[in-house]
Every structure is written in C-alpha cells, then in structure tokens.
Amino acid sequence: MPEGPQIRFIKDQSEQFIHQPVLNAEGDAEGIPLDLIKGQCLTDIKTYGKELLFCFPDFAIRVHLMLFGKYAINGELNRKLRLGFEFENGTLNFYASNCRIIREPLHKLYDWSLDVMHPTFDKKQALAKLARKPERLISDALLDQNILAGVGNIIKNEVLFRRQVHPESTVGKIPEPVLAQLVQECVKLSFKYLEWKREGTENEHWSVYRKKICPRDLIPLQKEKIGRQGRTCYFCDKCQQLYLPDNIA
Ligand SMILES: [Zn+2]
Structure with missing residues (x-):
C-alpha cells in the first residue's frame, strides 16, 4: 500500500496539471460525476496521509490507492480505468483505486x-x-x-x-x-x-x-x-x- 511519501511523489508529478481545465474525465468510479468534472479547472492538489485530494472550485476528488492501486501520468496501463483526467498538457489515470467526491470544505474533514x-x-x-x-x-x-x-x-x-x-x-x-x-x-x-x-x-x-x-x-x-x-x-x-x-x- 502506498505510504505518505509515495503519495507526495504522485502529487509532485501531477502538479503540472494545476490551473489546467479538465478536457475530459473518464472511468468507472462509482459516484464520481464525470460530467461535472469536465471543464472544471484543477485549482490545487493536496495530500493527507495516504490520500490524494484533487481540488476544484466547488468540490474535491479524493483518491486512495488502497492496497493495489496504480497510476499513470501521461500514459495508460492495460487495466480497467477507475478515474482518468485529460488535460491539455497530459493525462492522469488511476486504477484499482478508491475515488470519492467531497463537497464539504476540506478543513472540516481533515486535521x-x-x-x-x-x-x-x-x-x-x-x-x-x-x-x-x-x-x-x-x-x-x-x-x-x-x-x-x-x-x-x-x-x-x-x-x-x-x-x-x-x-x-x-x-x-x-x-x-x-x-x-x-x-x-x-x-x-x-x-x-x-x-x-x-x-x-x-x-x-x-x-x-x-x-x-x-x-x-x-x-x-x-x-x-x-x-x-x-x-x-x-x-x-x-x-x-x-x-x-x-x-x-
Ligand atoms: Zn539485530
């Protein structure tokens, strides 16, 4: 299971997408409103322990890689896509991960x-x-x-x-x-x-x-x-x- 430093490393690599609008969002993650994400600008990426938090103006998407989660930046893996973001300058794909939308302000949920x-x-x-x-x-x-x-x-x-x-x-x-x-x-x-x-x-x-x-x-x-x-x-x-x-x- 990825630990805090590995999550921070994914954040490092994904920072190139901050301030970019999502051109397309795909995947079979339950409860993730793909249509809502499309066109939204990624404002920030935060990490909390083993969680990645992709921040948009009115909500955040939490990604937890669980035990066997994988990710690919500017590439694809031969697996079922859980959640993928396409930006003008590249792609960010998650597999076998747990994804959730958060509508509350993050400071209310995270210490x-x-x-x-x-x-x-x-x-x-x-x-x-x-x-x-x-x-x-x-x-x-x-x-x-x-x-x-x-x-x-x-x-x-x-x-x-x-x-x-x-x-x-x-x-x-x-x-x-x-x-x-x-x-x-x-x-x-x-x-x-x-x-x-x-x-x-x-x-x-x-x-x-x-x-x-x-x-x-x-x-x-x-x-x-x-x-x-x-x-x-x-x-x-x-x-x-x-x-x-x-x-x-
Ligand atoms: Zn010893």
Missing part, C-alpha cells in the same frame, strides 16, 4: 496536524494519542492513520528497527523518550523516503523491510504477522528491545 509530512504535524498530540491506548502493540499503533497519517508498513518496520524497538512491545511500557524518538523518526524517514523516491533509489535503503539478515548483528531477521491488522513485521530479536507489561515479562 492536517495528524499528517507526519505536513508542516503543522503535532508531535505532542501524536504522543498524547498514543498514550491513550497504552495496551496496544506499537506495531499497530504506528499504523493508526488517526495518530500518524501517512505511516505505512515499510516506514513502521524501518522506524522500529532504527530506534531498536521490538514490534510486539506494548505502547504504555515503552519509555516516553523512546516513544518520542519513534514519532520523530516517522517524520524523518518519511521525508528521506520522498527524497529516495525522487531519486528512484528507495528500495536500496531499507534495513529490514523484505530483508533476511540484521545489518547490526548479521543474524537472520524474523518475519511475522503481528498485531490486530496482521501486517508483516520484519525485525531482529537481538537488537530490538521488547517492552512488555510486568505481568507478562
């Missing part, structure tokens, strides 16, 4: 201070929200889009490895400074990820994600589905500390 890549991201608020569910596993908590919007499975795994925290640790048992470092690392790594994405080198930089050997200890990494969402965790039993409640430890 940008939850987005780890937004300038208003509020670290203290994220820590306070983490503290509200102390019994949760950290591997679940970091993926919570209502706390750290944009963080996905790659960032989660890499951040836990970098800060040496075991994914099965209980949030409430992780010392506060370590938790604060985890949140900070989510921000830092998201921006690094975007840089690497722009260079096309992101896959060269992962320490544990889809890797087999711990780069610190040179021993095999663990690969397990952990937590309520059952997302795959890659981790090292030796150098990532497990913080457990007293009754389990």
Whole structure:
C-alpha cells in the first residue's frame, strides 16, 4: 500500500496539471460525476496521509490507492480505468483505486496536524494519542492513520528497527523518550523516503523491510504477522528491545 511519501511523489508529478481545465474525465468510479468534472479547472492538489485530494472550485476528488492501486501520468496501463483526467498538457489515470467526491470544505474533514509530512504535524498530540491506548502493540499503533497519517508498513518496520524497538512491545511500557524518538523518526524517514523516491533509489535503503539478515548483528531477521491488522513485521530479536507489561515479562 502506498505510504505518505509515495503519495507526495504522485502529487509532485501531477502538479503540472494545476490551473489546467479538465478536457475530459473518464472511468468507472462509482459516484464520481464525470460530467461535472469536465471543464472544471484543477485549482490545487493536496495530500493527507495516504490520500490524494484533487481540488476544484466547488468540490474535491479524493483518491486512495488502497492496497493495489496504480497510476499513470501521461500514459495508460492495460487495466480497467477507475478515474482518468485529460488535460491539455497530459493525462492522469488511476486504477484499482478508491475515488470519492467531497463537497464539504476540506478543513472540516481533515486535521492536517495528524499528517507526519505536513508542516503543522503535532508531535505532542501524536504522543498524547498514543498514550491513550497504552495496551496496544506499537506495531499497530504506528499504523493508526488517526495518530500518524501517512505511516505505512515499510516506514513502521524501518522506524522500529532504527530506534531498536521490538514490534510486539506494548505502547504504555515503552519509555516516553523512546516513544518520542519513534514519532520523530516517522517524520524523518518519511521525508528521506520522498527524497529516495525522487531519486528512484528507495528500495536500496531499507534495513529490514523484505530483508533476511540484521545489518547490526548479521543474524537472520524474523518475519511475522503481528498485531490486530496482521501486517508483516520484519525485525531482529537481538537488537530490538521488547517492552512488555510486568505481568507478562
Ligand atoms: Zn539485530
């Protein structure tokens, strides 16, 4: 599933269409009024976590790539088109994505201070929200889009490895400074990820994600589905500390 930095990268590439009128809109996305979009000028593109928001004067189109979504800029993929925009200077096509029209002002729906890549991201608020569910596993908590919007499975795994925290640790048992470092690392790594994405080198930089050997200890990494969402965790039993409640430890 594309994570915040990948969504920001799509935004970067799509900015060439801002201030352009939509010449044609096509696709089988349910509930998207294609006729209404035609002729409208794209005024802005925003991102929120894993969502792209294409802004028009009176509404916005939200695109979420979900698990298997794809996109093509100035090109077409051999798939069923979900939503495609044609501009004078090119095309923007989405496949296997979830698309929705938003008629309310965006600030009423989105709290940008939850987005780890937004300038208003509020670290203290994220820590306070983490503290509200102390019994949760950290591997679940970091993926919570209502706390750290944009963080996905790659960032989660890499951040836990970098800060040496075991994914099965209980949030409430992780010392506060370590938790604060985890949140900070989510921000830092998201921006690094975007840089690497722009260079096309992101896959060269992962320490544990889809890797087999711990780069610190040179021993095999663990690969397990952990937590309520059952997302795959890659981790090292030796150098990532497990913080457990007293009754389990
Ligand atoms: Zn290790």
